[in-house]
Amino acid sequence: MTIFDSLKSQQADICLILEGTYPFVSGGVSNWVSELIRVFPQYSFAVIFLGTRAEDYAAPCYPLEKNLVHLEMHYLFEEKKSPKNLNKNIDKKTAATVEAMHDKFVPFIEDKSNNLTEIAELYELFELLDDGEKLNECLFLRSKAAWQLIIKRYSDRYPDQSFFDYFWSVRNLHRPFWELKKIINHVPKFKVLHSASTGYAGFLGALLQKKYALPYILTEHGIYTKERWIELMHHYFFESTLNKLGSFERDDVILNIWIHFFEILAKVGYCAADLIISLTEEYRNRQIADGAIPAKTKIISYGIDFSRFLFLGKKKPNSEQAIIACIGRVVPIKDIKTFIRASALIIKKIPNAEAWIVGAMQEDPEYVTACKSLIATLGLENKIKFLGVQKIMDIYPKIDLLVLTSISEGSPFVMLESLAVGIPIVATNVGGCAELIHGNGTEDKAQGSAGRLVNIGDPSGVASAAIELLSDERAWIAAQQIGLARVRKYYSMKKLIENYGSIYEEAIAHGRNRI
């Protein structure tokens, strides 16, 4: 019997649709989900987890709360064995349905219109996918008729492109839809849908909303389309421009298909959602620019439970033997290497200082090795230490400064913790970090800064800011007090509970029209 066997209830108040996060991957969004389930014990939750392949995930990283009553996992890119007899001809009617389905996919990859009403037609695709008796994924993607259709479309529309790239793009763009189809037909009974991103999770939310007419809430912590854009551009920069020395103009077409695909997924999510929530003003503006209707948008910040993160009452920094800490997973997005380089500069100036890296190390072992090798190259093995996962309240009393060198963030929960316990912060100017350090809105900004903001990938900037705060007692205390006041006023868990509580209450009681 596994821990999941008890999570098969066929009824829940709220269905959380999550892509690559809780409960199998730790991080900001997962923390938020975990907290959300914990602070609403009056509601029962179901989680639909969308992942890449089963082998990419291990055991849950979070304790599963009692009110989590249903958990189902679906893997969108699972390798499947190629069935036999794919070359046999299929009847004309089925071949026509295959073609009609490919036609319905066209808006996902080609339609440049911003007309959201047309997007509603995309749902028709799922009606075709529903015809499971006559048609299946194998016939659609791998039959002789499908192969001939792909070749024809390639010749007609993209003869200038690499067929290899086109073929795999088509296959990988279409494949997840079959898995999504399976999900929408077999979900338990929910009262509210809530997805934590756009992308496939947002799209699934839209499909469920369409099929079951449920209220649908979409909360975005980062911007999904932006993250996919960066991944795609990065891939093409190295694969196409550096390795093959090919023409970017040529590859640009396939690249644009992918970018457009994720934009359409986001638009469908925004279009279907009754309420679109973001954590910061910047991301709210971005959602509107990407197709969200302004009236549906709302900002709800993270909240922190002050009873769990008590103010430590630290009076001043230990400027002679300072300990700086970077708390987070050891993954490239946290840019631990910049933290290490900055630490080297800080230790040069404050020889007795130490730098700690606190967080999970199993996610990207190669990156962990690269970081350790950098520390060895700098000869600072005794000064810069990896502590792994720790009880966070055992760490805060020992450190003097939190340093966050991430290249991308939503609104980091660790910053709220640090401000609540009274540890000032040096953070990169990404996502919601500026709002937490300098404040949001005139009144909040007038309070002052709870730390220092620096550019990404700038070790000397991080080091100077850290040295300034550690060596200037008055500046450190001022940052501590401002941070404490800010987090207590604007980022309490009580506020978060009030906000989401009223949304859930309205949605459960009155359905879509009252959110």
Added chain:
Amino acid sequence: MILLSGMILVFGLAMASISVYTFMLNLFTWTVVTYFASCVLITFSCQLFLTRSFKKISWSFYSFLGLVCFFIPLFGIIITLSIVGFMSVFYTKTHPFADRVDETINLDEILPFSASYGAGGVPLHLLRENASTAERSKALYTLRKTSLSNINSLIYKLLPDSSDEMRLLAFNILEGQEDSITKRIHSIVSMLENDSLSNQKMATCQKDLAMLYWEFIYNHLISPELEELILDKAISYALSALEVLTTDATLWVLLGKIYKYAQQYQLAESAFQKAISFHISPAQVLPYMAEIKYKTHDYQAIKQYLNLSDTLLDIPQIASVKIFWDKN
């Protein structure tokens, strides 16, 4: 379109037959009129037929076909139809997709990035924060293709950019390059740990390591606090490799470059001299040696080095420097 073209061609040929008939009846005026009309119809049918495959054929080409038809009685028609037939076959065999690409791909989106006079160069487009992300990313790719060694200096300028996309793309590009070199270093270091390597193989590995460490510095991929350390490693591996590969001119050049960067000019100069003694083309090292003399304010020696090889005039970046020092 083809049907219409065929019908008009039939009319044209019928008209040509009428003109032959009127010629046999000695009705010359009617012959000229009907033959002219048949030529016009045939040319028009050709135009309709070719439009299917070729979008941009100028009116002068069709005028030429018309004149051939008219001034070479009867045979002109055969020649014209042969030309059109040949063009159609040629198109089908060689350019089946040429025009369809125009129809299916938005050329405005994929046209190469270019800058016109007054618009500024690609770096300017890249660093212009109010330009669209698409335009700026295209500028970045264009710049990458130029293979400038200092492109990374420009990419560093994007790290504090206001656009999240550009900022993260720049970071990923720098990180990706660093990762790629680090991985290559690790794989060579693990090879070196194998005791069974021959001296020759070991020296080759050390040479590769020296080159990789130099790549960090040459491509501006290393932060200042690590630069000294990396230079030391590059020098140490190069010297170890030279104990075995004593006549490797490329390695001597590499050592010269590293010493020059480390401002150890005497050692750099003697490394370059060694490279020349092992038959490397002087043009490859003389500019570096001249640069060392410039840095040490020995201006006479600059002239002497630059005059040692006439082939320097063939290198565009060096030619103007050589001309300058020849004049002064």
